[in-house]
Amino acid sequence: MTTFGIRAAGSGGASSVFSIGRLFAVLMAALFISGCAQTRSQLTTEGAPVVGSAPKVLMMKADVEISVLTAAGLEEPNAEWTEQAKSHLDGSLSEVLGGKSVTMIPYEPVGGVGPESLNEAQILKLHEAVGASVLLHKYVPGLALPTKQNRFDWTMGEAIAPLRAKYDADYVMFLFLRDSFSSAGRVAANVVFVLLGAGAHGGQQVGYASLVDMKTGNVVWFNFLHSTTGDLRKEEGSRLAIRNLLDEAPL
Amino acid sequence: MKRLFILIPLLMFVASCTHIKMIDPKPQEIGKAYQVNPTKQWNGLNKSSFQTVAEQWTKDGPLLNGMNFWHDISKDDALYEERGVEYPKFREDMRATEVMEFFVSSGTKSGAVNIEASNLRPAKFGNAEGFRFEYTYATGDGLKMRGMVLAAVIDQKLQMISYWATDAHYYEKNAKEAEKIFETIELTSS
Amino acid sequence: MFSVRHYVLLMAVAFGLSACGTTKGSTGPVTPIAPGERPELHTDEAGLWMQVEQAEAELKTSGRVVYDPELNKYVGEMVCRLAAEYCQDVRVYVVNAAGFNASMSPNGAMHVWTGLLLRVENEAQLANVLAHELAHYRQRHSLQRWRDIRAKTDGLVFFQIATAMVGAAPIGALASLAALDSIYGFSRDQEREADDLGFDSLTAAGYDPREAPRVWEFMIEEKEASDAPKRTFFFSTHPQSEERQETLAKKVDELGDLTDSLILGEERFRAQTLRFRSAWLAQEIKVGDFGRGIAMVERLLKRDPDAGELHFAKGELLRRRGGDGDYDDAVSAYEQAMKAIDYPASVHRSLALVQWSQGKDAQAAAAFHDYLEKKPDADDRLIIESYISQLK
Numbered sequence: 001m002t003t004f005g006i007r008a009a010g011s012g013g014a015s016s017v018f019s020i021g022r023l024f025a026v027l028m029a030a031l032f033i034s035g036c037a038q039t040r041s042q043l044t045t046e047g048a049p050v051v052g053s054a055p056k057v058l059m060m061k062a063d064v065e066i067s068v069l070t071a072a073g074l075e076e077p078n079a080e081w082t083e084q085a086k087s088h089l090d091g092s093l094s095e096v097l098g099g100k101s102v103t104m105i106p107y108e109p110v111g112g113v114g115p116e117s118l119n120e121a122q123i124l125k126l127h128e129a130v131g132a133s134v135l136l137h138k139y140v141p142g143l144a145l146p147t148k149q150n151r152f153d154w155t156m157g158e159a160i161a162p163l164r165a166k167y168d169a170d171y172v173m174f175l176f177l178r179d180s181f182s183s184a185g186r187v188a189a190n191v192v193f194v195l196l197g198a199g200a201h202g203g204q205q206v207g208y209a210s211l212v213d214m215k216t217g218n219v220v221w222f223n224f225l226h227s228t229t230g231d232l233r234k235e236e237g238s239r240l241a242i243r244n245l246l247d248e249a250p251l
Numbered sequence: 252m253k254r255l256f257i258l259i260p261l262l263m264f265v266a267s268c269t270h271i272k273m274i275d276p277k278p279q280e281i282g283k284a285y286q287v288n289p290t291k292q293w294n295g296l297n298k299s300s301f302q303t304v305a306e307q308w309t310k311d312g313p314l315l316n317g318m319n320f321w322h323d324i325s326k327d328d329a330l331y332e333e334r335g336v337e338y339p340k341f342r343e344d345m346r347a348t349e350v351m352e353f354f355v356s357s358g359t360k361s362g363a364v365n366i367e368a369s370n371l372r373p374a375k376f377g378n379a380e381g382f383r384f385e386y387t388y389a390t391g392d393g394l395k396m397r398g399m400v401l402a403a404v405i406d407q408k409l410q411m412i413s414y415w416a417t418d419a420h421y422y423e424k425n426a427k428e429a430e431k432i433f434e435t436i437e438l439t440s441s
Numbered sequence: 442m443f444s445v446r447h448y449v450l451l452m453a454v455a456f457g458l459s460a461c462g463t464t465k466g467s468t469g470p471v472t473p474i475a476p477g478e479r480p481e482l483h484t485d486e487a488g489l490w491m492q493v494e495q496a497e498a499e500l501k502t503s504g505r506v507v508y509d510p511e512l513n514k515y516v517g518e519m520v521c522r523l524a525a526e527y528c529q530d531v532r533v534y535v536v537n538a539a540g541f542n543a544s545m546s547p548n549g550a551m552h553v554w555t556g557l558l559l560r561v562e563n564e565a566q567l568a569n570v571l572a573h574e575l576a577h578y579r580q581r582h583s584l585q586r587w588r589d590i591r592a593k594t595d596g597l598v599f600f601q602i603a604t605a606m607v608g609a610a611p612i613g614a615l616a617s618l619a620a621l622d623s624i625y626g627f628s629r630d631q632e633r634e635a636d637d638l639g640f641d642s643l644t645a646a647g648y649d650p651r652e653a654p655r656v657w658e659f660m661i662e663e664k665e666a667s668d669a670p671k672r673t674f675f676f677s678t679h680p681q682s683e684e685r686q687e688t689l690a691k692k693v694d695e696l697g698d699l700t701d702s703l704i705l706g707e708e709r710f711r712a713q714t715l716r717f718r719s720a721w722l723a724q725e726i727k728v729g730d731f732g733r734g735i736a737m738v739e740r741l742l743k744r745d746p747d748a749g750e751l752h753f754a755k756g757e758l759l760r761r762r763g764g765d766g767d768y769d770d771a772v773s774a775y776e777q778a779m780k781a782i783d784y785p786a787s788v789h790r791s792l793a794l795v796q797w798s799q800g801k802d803a804q805a806a807a808a809f810h811d812y813l814e815k816k817p818d819a820d821d822r823l824i825i826e827s828y829i830s831q832l833k
Contacts, residue, residue, distance in 0.1 A: 065491075067488075070591050070594060070595060071594075071595040071598045072594040072595055072596075072597040072598045073598075074591070074594055076485065076488060076591065077488040077489075077491050077492050078485075078487075078488045079480075079482050079483075079484075079487035079488045079490065079491045080482045080483045080487065082488075082491060083482060113501055113502070113506070113508060117502065118502055118504075121393070121502030122394065122395060122418075122419060122502075123419075125390075125392055125393055125394040125502075126394060126417055126419050126420070128392065128394075129314040129315055129390075129392075129394055129417060130315065132314055133311060133312035133314050133315055136312060136314075137312050142270060143271065144270075144271065145271055145294040145309070145311075145312065146271060146272065146273035146292075146294055147273065147292045147293065147294050147310070148294075148311075154311060155420065156419070156420060157419070157420030157421075157424065158419075158420060159419035159420045185595060185598070189598045217420070337668065337669055337670075337729075337730075339729045342763060344798060346794060346797070346828065347824050348790065348794060348821065348824065349761075349794065352761065355727060356727050356728070356729045356761075359727045359728060359729075360728070360729065364503070364504060364505055364537075365504060365505075365537065366727075369820050370820050370821070371820070371821040371824045372821065372823040372824055373823055373824055373827045382824055389503070389504045389505075391503075392499065392503070393499065393502055393503035393504050393505070395504070
């Protein structure tokens, strides 16, 4: 802190121990378990959602990042792969949600830095905190909240109102996807690990989908995906991941 | 450089936190200093979590809301502890105004952005003369938060309770209940 | 058994070893970026940019950015002058943060801390810092560092293998490259190069180079006065402030005689920044490094001996520190502050608190009265009234 130019601009000024990004990294480490694709969903206990025949869902911009694992197993983001994954996403979503006769409404962010865009940013930040809380307290063993043992009642409450006013939609969908693949160095390291009987760690796919009721702000459904196979960079892999993630959605 | 020290306690938190305990609606001892009597259930976090030396309760998770119960903060004690970070130290002769400054300074050090306290006024802490105030801040990610504090310096020791939550939704949701908890404080020694 | 905690601690140790070790960048050295150049999608640089673009988007809505149009225009124009043909590639953010700092993101997002604007005295001093940051951008120092860290941590895999051999390896992705990137600073060599190139570009832009080493004098002064324990991290990669100050001073000497037409820009700088000074001082006080804060304020007072807000800030820092003799000094500082025409009512409240601690109850009560008189709608009126009744 005493000399200028000391830190990457990404981090900015004072940092918080409550950073969602950091929590997510920790979570992934805590969740590291072997096995193939698995999902575990949560359904609201605040009264089952009433779903019309053709629900309209506001689709927030998906948070997608694809990384390569360095030899030491660190995640390094890869722009080209991330672009590929994003390019397949719309098609996969249309196919999976279209099959449920969902009408998807694209979210249009307010540009600039005026009060409206700052307010809308607060909605996204609140959902980040809500989503991270669900992940921490419903999926990490040891962090379960006793008062929520048989309850799933996380909500955004009235904070959702600006979106309700702006979009004619029944629900809001938030999507978060991460996928990683081993570099050549990591593959080599894994061979050694297997030989030593330590078990290899290659890439893994994690993500979540969160469905929020536009009327109540309640998170009516939440699904977490973890997979050691799959490939979001490919059309088929993207479709498979989205199907795994959204098939059970009560839409 | 500070970041490594943030990362380690966080990982330790996840690794070491074996359980979060149920706080039932019945009298709860806070150290040997005072007790409160919640009207509803809360979740009690492990003491070491999130660097605070306070006892911490939450409804929906510490990212969204919670209450901190500090007790017997004495000369040269800090409100938070974190390796490599110098937190402000309590002075036993602090008046209400200075305790509020101490709280704001400690919050700033712990990563709260643009923390502002206001509306300092006298209030009862149990049967002791104390004070309270409100505050706002943002997390490092920019999420707006709100809180309120009730405290007293008794026999040169600070007893203090804060309630905090996201400004959007969660603050209002539990503020009344926190208020009720404030009203149930009973000093153990008296 | 092995816990995550052990693993992380060992990892940190291994880190230290590899940092002092012999591993060198594997993906090769970088070349300076050209004006208008953007990384190609398939490169590691594009991945780095993707990450910092996300951070930049978040910064905009974080509430930490100062959006005063005039101040932004002013700093932006200075950056442009120094950046020359890179002007279009750089975006400047004035960030609300205490501390003597600025930073540069590899994608051209520059953070100028309000704590920096509070401390420098003129455009030439500010230009020294801005030009230094711009040099980091032009030389692609972040990318170089990114590659160095990757190469260093790649060495870590041998450590992982060693622990696997003793059957104790919990293998998982525990960190991202970005998380480690934010731990590391630029290397000593990168800082030296940025100082060097920055100096050249501030001279080329017509700023008075004699001001450049001054910034480092300030830095050293504050570091020495700081309450923070002087510690040296094993992964500290920075050249000492002293070395940087000396190097810049030598460069000034090498320039020989300088003309008088060089830009100092003191009046313009003051016109743009003084109106924020009270708020920026308040931020520094909140951070609570009293020694450093007092050194800073005393330096600023040499230039502005009558500035009420500086005396007030000095009083606040002394009062909060409360060491031997601090209360007496605080009282004098508040008395000085009250000589300013439009001093804030809170000076009276602070004075009263100090006097109360000194046992001067009658004076304290009077000062609290003065506070309420000057600020009838004070939101802490009730507590102040309670103080007054306690003092009676």
